[in-house]
Amino acid sequence: MLSIELPKFAIGETIEWLIRWLIYHLAAVFDLVSNALNYVTGLLSSGLTAVPSLLLIIIFGFLIWLITSKTTAILSAVGLGLVWNIGLWLQLISTLTLVVVAVIIALLIGIPLGILMTRSSKFETIMRPVLDFMQTMPPFVYLIPAVMLFGIGVVPGLFATIIFSVPPPVRLTYLGITQVSEEMKEMAIAFGASDWQVLSKIELPLALPSIMAGVNQCIMLGISMVVIASMIGAGGLGAEVMRSVSRLDLALGFESGLAIVILAMVLDRVGRSFASIKETPARKVICFFRARYNRAKNSKSQVLGITTANNEGGDT
Amino acid sequence: MNVKIKAENLVKIYGNKTGKALDLFRQGLSRNDILKETGLTLGVAGVNFEIIEGEIFVIIGLSGSGKSTLLRCINGLLMPTAGSLVVDGKAVEKLDGRELRKLRGEKISMVFQHFALLPNRSIMDNVAFGLELRGIPTDERRKRAQKALVSVGLEGWQNSFPSELSGGMQQRVGLARALVTDSDIMLMDEPFGALDAIIRMDMQEELINLQARIKKTIVFVTHDLDEALRLGDRIAIMRDGVIEQIGTADEILSNPANEYVEKFLQGIDVSKILDASSISKWPREVMRETESVSVALHKMKVADTDYLFVLDPMKHLVGMILEEDLLLLANKKEKSIRSIIKEARAIKSDTVMRDVYPELRQAEKDLAVIDDEGHFLGVITQYTLLVTLEERKGGDGIAEH
Numbered sequence A: 001m002l003s004i005e006l007p008k009f010a011i012g013e014t015i016e017w018l019i020r021w022l023i024y025h026l027a028a029v030f031d032l033v034s035n036a037l038n039y040v041t042g043l044l045s046s047g048l049t050a051v052p053s054l055l056l057i058i059i060f061g062f063l064i065w066l067i068t069s070k071t072t073a074i075l076s077a078v079g080l081g082l083v084w085n086i087g088l089w090l091q092l093i094s095t096l097t098l099v100v101v102a103v104i105i106a107l108l109i110g111i112p113l114g115i116l117m118t119r120s121s122k123f124e125t126i127m128r129p130v131l132d133f134m135q136t137m138p139p140f141v142y143l144i145p146a147v148m149l150f151g152i153g154v155v156p157g158l159f160a161t162i163i164f165s166v167p168p169p170v171r172l173t174y175l176g177i178t179q180v181s182e183e184m185k186e187m188a189i190a191f192g193a194s195d196w197q198v199l200s201k202i203e204l205p206l207a208l209p210s211i212m213a214g215v216n217q218c219i220m221l222g223i224s225m226v227v228i229a230s231m232i233g234a235g236g237l238g239a240e241v242m243r244s245v246s247r248l249d250l251a252l253g254f255e256s257g258l259a260i261v262i263l264a265m266v267l268d269r270v271g272r273s274f275a276s277i278k279e280t281p282a283r284k285v286i287c288f289f290r291a292r293y294n295r296a297k298n299s300k301s302q303v304l305g306i307t308t309a310n311n312e313g314g315d316t
Numbered sequence B: 001m002n003v004k005i006k007a008e009n010l011v012k013i014y015g016n017k018t019g020k021a022l023d024l025f026r027q028g029l030s031r032n033d034i035l036k037e038t039g040l041t042l043g044v045a046g047v048n049f050e051i052i053e054g055e056i057f058v059i060i061g062l063s064g065s066g067k068s069t070l071l072r073c074i075n076g077l078l079m080p081t082a083g084s085l086v087v088d089g090k091a092v093e094k095l096d097g098r099e100l101r102k103l104r105g106e107k108i109s110m111v112f113q114h115f116a117l118l119p120n121r122s123i124m125d126n127v128a129f130g131l132e133l134r135g136i137p138t139d140e141r142r143k144r145a146q147k148a149l150v151s152v153g154l155e156g157w158q159n160s161f162p163s164e165l166s167g168g169m170q171q172r173v174g175l176a177r178a179l180v181t182d183s184d185i186m187l188m189d190e191p192f193g194a195l196d197a198i199i200r201m202d203m204q205e206e207l208i209n210l211q212a213r214i215k216k217t218i219v220f221v222t223h224d225l226d227e228a229l230r231l232g233d234r235i236a237i238m239r240d241g242v243i244e245q246i247g248t249a250d251e252i253l254s255n256p257a258n259e260y261v262e263k264f265l266q267g268i269d270v271s272k273i274l275d276a277s278s279i280s281k282w283p284r285e286v287m288r289e290t291e292s293v294s295v296a297l298h299k300m301k302v303a304d305t306d307y308l309f310v311l312d313p314m315k316h317l318v319g320m321i322l323e324e325d326l327l328l329l330a331n332k333k334e335k336s337i338r339s340i341i342k343e344a345r346a347i348k349s350d351t352v353m354r355d356v357y358p359e360l361r362q363a364e365k366d367l368a369v370i371d372d373e374g375h376f377l378g379v380i381t382q383y384t385l386l387v388t389l390e391e392r393k394g395g396d397g398i399a400e401h
């Protein structure tokens, strides 16, 4: 039998070579980033653990009440209390810290990238396949370069999480801004807006619902990845899951899995409230103060001879 | 007479590489040929005009004739491909970015066909938008926005949101937003095009009243001939990027420059020029059934008249009341005017001029004009009819039609 040996394209090898090259030449940079991230996450998680757990649960409950509703807040607090009760509170805090830091960084990267895509069609054509790639590559694969670049620990976990959760904010920022009508932008320009003002006063505010949907998705991807990232030493609830699997400890496995579910649900409700900031208590509180402020203002302006009384309005 | 805006051989070709298209244009090729050769659209094909300070200059033409393109060259939203556009002695196309923003922010404001109100902002913040862009402190811009809202009859609505307002009211907000910057020039691109007929008439009336006070230079784009004749101190008729004729309504009606203009004037809507609605005017005051005797007396005094038309909330004509009846009621200390509402003589808006005159002679007071559904559109007085007939005698004897 005749067989033809086709040379294989060395894609994988090239990527590996590239990563090694990066490590060799940019080690100082990675060290710096690594130290900074370690510092931030360390600070946040030690801050959160310094507060008595039950007090923290109450504080969380209150914050959740502000941006969602009473029922959600109570259920969230009960869920978190349960996690505390089964003794996984510290792990939950460290997972939460990772998610929060990763999401913030992902947003800081993703939203500007989304904006850039709307400004340059060339950049947009480049980004599209890159985003597809980032979203469809199995997330485990990110763990390898993460470890090569940053070793074992929290930082590579963060790195992998950020890469995995960055596409939604990019895409949805881009989508939101491109959906802003031309007439609105033209209006702003006709009234003398600069490029920056068109972005900040027209495009971003009008794209906000879409961007917030991106934030929500980013949080959800973040939490799913943080669990995977515990395979490379990111710690937290994921690590408990890993341990239970290796020991075939069903009790621990179920409890830590449940804790992840609870955290995910709480974060999802919070993220959703970002996507639809409407009749939340926070809004009501803000409205209340704004109304008082306006009333104070009005009584002042009435002295100046400006009436702001409500009348039927000019429909004649 | 101060020339405020001046266009000199203004050409606008859409697209990036316009050099070849411009050459073809200069060789005298038509718009279609240029499109075929280069794939580029000739928006404005070499126009010249001067707009005088304080006038309402109407640009009218069929869809695609280049009205919006021309308008957008005035505030530099579009840059001319060739020629020049001069505002207050300065060529707009030569300004740098900062000067251009200053021009738009302080000297020229704009009103849009679909209002372009920001849905996420209150009416107040929409009106103050132009001032906000200029970095004017909150207190001052609120004060000025409030004043602008009052001047368009929307006091009390400042905390509402655009979605809570009717179309007509939304465009009042658009108007207030353009007024608040104290610009000398106001560009209006079919501002009433999205409103239904009755509201449109109201807004036209309001614009005329407003203009009497503010005396801005207004460039008003429309494709409604009736609107152009009502509003325009001068009218420019555009076709395929070219201005066919510029002149006052009278000049154009009595002396169409060419066959196209003539056809344009008849073709689109002959009845509009000749019918009752075209010479009717909204009265100074009208009554609602529910208003009281004292309000009626007050309104009569303000409007300097001895009768008023009575409308229901939907603006259907209910009837009229006379001063003498009203005084009787006032003596009897009655409040409601309902008992003295008389039938008012009214004609349909599409009644041709010839039939208007006999009607008017039979009417006790002036003649009301209504549409098919009975909506009140305005009034024709002996005086307006006479003036109109007089004005148009020079033309082709419209009254004989």
Ligand SMILES: Nc1ncnc2c1ncn2[C@@H]1O[C@H](COP(=O)(O)OP(=O)(O)OP(=O)(O)O)[C@@H](O)[C@H]1O
Pocket (backbone or CB within 6 Å): B014, B015, B041, B042, B043, B061, B062, B063, B064, B065, B066, B067, B068, B069, B070, B223
């Ligand atoms: N951004 C653009 N790019 C290319 N061509 C354009 C653009 N805007 C307008 N045009 C073309 O330029 C010509 C003039 O358009 P313009 O919008 O000035 O017409 P208009 O008189 O305002 O019409 P309408 O009454 O429909 O608003 C049209 O043929 C139109 O297709």
Ligand SMILES: [Mg+2]
Pocket (backbone or CB within 6 Å): B067, B068, B069, B189
């Ligand atoms: Mg147009």
